Amino acid sequence: MSTPGFALALHGGAGTIKKSHFSPAQEKRTRAALRSALELGVGLLTQGADALDVVEAVVRALEDAPMFNAGVGSVYTDTGRHELDVGIMRGSDLAAGAVCGVQHIAHPISLAKAVLLDGRHVLLGGEGAERFAQMQGFNLVSNDYFDHAERHKQWLLAKERAEFGHLETPDADASTSSAATGRTAAAPDKKFGTVGAVACDLHGHLAAATSTGGMTNKRWGRIGDTPIVGAGVYADDRSCAVSATGHGEYFIRACVAHDVAARMRYAGRSLAAAADEVVFQELAGMGGVGGLIAVDKQANIVLPFNSLGMYRAWQKQGEPPQVAIYQKQ
Numbered sequence: 001m002s003t004p005g006f007a008l009a010l011h012g013g014a015g016t017i018k019k020s021h022f023s024p025a026q027e028k029r030t031r032a033a034l035r036s037a038l039e040l041g042v043g044l045l046t047q048g049a050d051a052l053d054v055v056e057a058v059v060r061a062l063e064d065a066p067m068f069n070a071g072v073g074s075v076y077t078d079t080g081r082h083e084l085d086v087g088i089m090r091g092s093d094l095a096a097g098a099v100c101g102v103q104h105i106a107h108p109i110s111l112a113k114a115v116l117l118d119g120r121h122v123l124l125g126g127e128g129a130e131r132f133a134q135m136q137g138f139n140l141v142s143n144d145y146f147d148h149a150e151r152h153k154q155w156l157l158a159k160e161r162a163e164f165g166h167l168e169t170p171d172a173d174a175s176t177s178s179a180a181t182g183r184t185a186a187a188p189d190k191k192f193g194t195v196g197a198v199a200c201d202l203h204g205h206l207a208a209a210t211s212t213g214g215m216t217n218k219r220w221g222r223i224g225d226t227p228i229v230g231a232g233v234y235a236d237d238r239s240c241a242v243s244a245t246g247h248g249e250y251f252i253r254a255c256v257a258h259d260v261a262a263r264m265r266y267a268g269r270s271l272a273a274a275a276d277e278v279v280f281q282e283l284a285g286m287g288g289v290g291g292l293i294a295v296d297k298q299a300n301i302v303l304p305f306n307s308l309g310m311y312r313a314w315q316k317q318g319e320p321p322q323v324a325i326y327q328k329q
């Protein structure tokens with residue numbers, strides 16, 4: 001019997017993303033970054049790489065792309081610093097690794113993977129995570145490695161409005177509907193630039209990875225959903241691999257990533273039905289804005305979001321690569 005082949009999906013965040021926000025050159029650069037991360041992952045999957053290694057490599061590439069809110073492009077906290085949250089999970093044995101509030105790690109996804117491979121703990125925070133990083137041979141970078149003029153402007157705007165979140169210019173378009181379902185969700189003028197990847201490899205194993213700078217102007221050591229297993233990241237070969245992006249407080253409370261997997265395992269839902277229910281009913285019903293990407297062992301891919309846009313790219317073996325930003329590509 002032939003296997004379903006590999007599948008890979010990645011995202012660069014969801015939110016109030018509209019064509020009018022971009023110059024043609026910016027849009028081209030963003031699409032190119034998504035496509036090149038996709039090509040990297042597809043190349044590895046074609047060679048038979050493990051899903052875990054693939055999602056790490058793809059997220060590392062996205063952490064190097066300054067237009068996304070992860071790695072080098074991470075947003076500012078209320079004190080003008082950068083604190084990064086990351087999680088990774090392997091579907092074959094439910095092994096997981098995560099770090100939160102790290103300030104000196106250029107590729108935190110690789111540190112999360114080191115936590116997973118070490119196996120003693122799942123989630124390490126702040127200074128302790130960085131002590132572990134040094135023991136593992138990671139180089140620490142200065143926090144200003146993450147400084148970026150555009151992000152700095154967004155931070156000043158957020159401070160002025162005493163808000164947190166990744167702010168865009170407000171406009172009248174306050175609600176949106178899913179192209180797939182027509183259901184609506186509140187869409188405040190926020191953009192969530194977290195990155196993530198999910199993969200089904202040629203051996204039929206799944207993995208998920210998510211990495212973020214969190215939300216602009218976040219305070220008091222705030223941790224979002226990204227490093228929380230079952231909220232911003234989840235992988236289980238018995239159901240699916242999920243990476244989420246959006247307003248983390250809602251994603252934590254709705255246990256978004258695990259809810260998709262649980263609906264498949266316990267209620268026999270398809271990947272598409274489970275993901276749509278979570279994004280358009282559970283999450284939207286609470287007022288949570290954002291989306292997710294997910295794959296299952298049959299190499300199905302879904303990318304639902306209840307915001308205006310989500311940076312995303314995906315490819316199934318034997319099919320052409322896809323890159324999209326808005327509801328209609």
Ligand code: ASP
Pocket residue numbers: 013014069191192193194212213214215223224225226232244245246247248249251
């Ligand atoms: N989910 C992330 C957080 O709340 C933000 C994002 O997706 O951009 O930290």
